[in-house]
Amino acid sequence: MAGMADDLSALRARYDAVVVGGGHNGLTAAAYLARAGRSVLVLERLDHVGGAAVSERPFPGVDARLSRYSYLVSLLPRQIVDELRLPITLRRRRYSSYTPVGGGGLLVDTGSREATRASFASLGAAADHDAWERFYAMTGEVARRVAPTLTQPLLSRAAMRDVVGSDEAWTALFERPVGWVVRSAFADDVVRGVVLTDALIGTFAAVDEPSLRQNRCFLYHVIGNGTGDWDVPVGGMGAVSGALRDAAVAAGAVIVTRATVTAIDPATGEVAFTGGDGAERSVGAGHVLAGCAPSTLDRLLGSSPGEDAPEGAQLKINLLLTRLPRLRSDVDPAAAFSGTFHVNESLSQLETAYAQAAAGSVPDVPPCEIYCHSLTDPTILGPSLRESGAHTITLFGLHLPARLFRADNAATRDAAVKATLASLNSVLAEPIEDCLAVDADGRPCLDARTPVDLEATVGLPGGHIFHRDLSWPFAESPDEVGGWGVETPHPRVLLCGAGARRGGGVSGIPGRAAAMAVLEAAR
DSSP: OOEEOOOGGGSOSEEEEEEEOOBHHHHHHHHHHHHTTOOEEEEOSSSSSBTTSOEEOOSTTOOBOEEOSOOOBSSSOHHHHHHTTOOOOEEOOSEEEEEEETTEEEEEETTOHHHHHHHHHHTTOHHHHHHHHHHHHHHHHHHHHHGGGGGSOOOOHHHHHHHHOOHHHHIIIIISOHHHHHHHHOOOHHHHHHHHGGGTTTOOOOTTOTTOHHHHHHHHHHOGGGTTOOBEETTOHHHHHHHHHHHHHHTTOEEESSOEEEEEOTTTOOEEEEOTTSOEEEEEEEEEEEOSOHHHHHHHHTOOOSSOOOOOEEEEEEEEESSOOOOSSSSOHHHHHHSEEEESOSHHHHHHHHHHHHTTSOOSSOOEEEEOHHHHOGGGBOHHHHHHTOEEEEEEEEEEEGGGTSSOHHHHHHHHHHHHHHHHHTTSSSOGGGGBOBOTTSOBOEEEEOHHHHHHHHOOGGGOTTSSSOOOSSOSSGGGTTSOSOBOSSTTEEEOSTTSTTOOSSOOHHHHHHHHHHHHHTO
16 A cells, blocks of 8 residues: 555554654655665645645645745755656845945846945945955855755765864854854844845744754755755645655655644654544554654653743744735846845844843844745746736735744734734835735735744644754764764664754755664664
């Protein structure tokens, strides 16, 4: 029996591996193990697989498939795509970013060094252009060296330092707070902020925080596939998860949706779950691979949480527009919106927003960034929408931690959306609301999700998009060296989700690592 299972009575009593959670990492693990001849069962709580890497039609009567949660791809190694023969297409964006400032702005054009230099000069930051090139040459070399290690057994810290091969780069990215590094490298407040946003995506931290969790977030944003490029998945993020699902099923894995895992026995490998019919069942496993968050795994094991509760820190807004809004500058909207459009993300604005959120308030001017998927990949829109000039906009708001929404999620969501749209409008030549399409019920095509919403709908504890704070991509204790970063205190139980070491983002790396650990244990 293989494929999507409806008849739960036909399930085996025991599988070589049971995967808890059908997110993209769980599907990756299932595909690798099934291709290696192992019997695999995937249990997914929702009525579909993909987790946060899905494409959905959030607006009634509107033919637009949006990447509702995760939306760009950088960390998925080409090695995984090739090994699983995934039929996916990732498109490079020519324009890296645009940051409106006054009546002009900073446009980073990866296709023209001269145009980028001129844009820095127009901002009065000509000297920072040379610093920009030096800084990203450094991160690019780190990416080229570190990325291949992400699909290998864990190195020690010392061995990873040898891989990096530069004391300057190691100190800047792995030892000093990234805020200090960026202040030292750049003079302009806007340029500093553009660089530092990569340290704060989904991570509630000050740029100078001694814990360096902001550095770890920054590192994962600049090392993907050895380039740090963030690419657009053609067909939306659901195309990635769909390809992984198909690979797992084709290899013989069984996937059961509407199956809520309720307990895991780490000694026997027994997994208890409730099916869509409400009946309680259990199945045995040689190994249990947890695609859920570590805190969720602790609960399923009956263990006390091993760390503080995770807390996400973002607002995600999906918009469908009848047309792109007008800009205050003469920059081509296709250039401005196809890359990352930075909104009120200078360093001083980021620091003010963090301080206000840490004090318990929605920031007065929430920093955020947007991009237009449909400019690079119009296939997510139906033919009539494409012909009409409609476009999708994805907005990601920073420094909006779950704690702000706990008391009254609905009211605080409304306040955060209002403040965020006002922040966006402050840099446009017209209100974004004037460009909003309406759905079949006459409502504006705007879909907003807070960390509390993500916790309720996708099962992310605290709405944390990485399941917990990101970890360094190397072993931090001697017993981890040579492992895969997925091990737990229980030999039968492995992590295979974003909360594993080298997790976070849409990468498949933890899923592959867990599969390698299972196969290695059998040798």
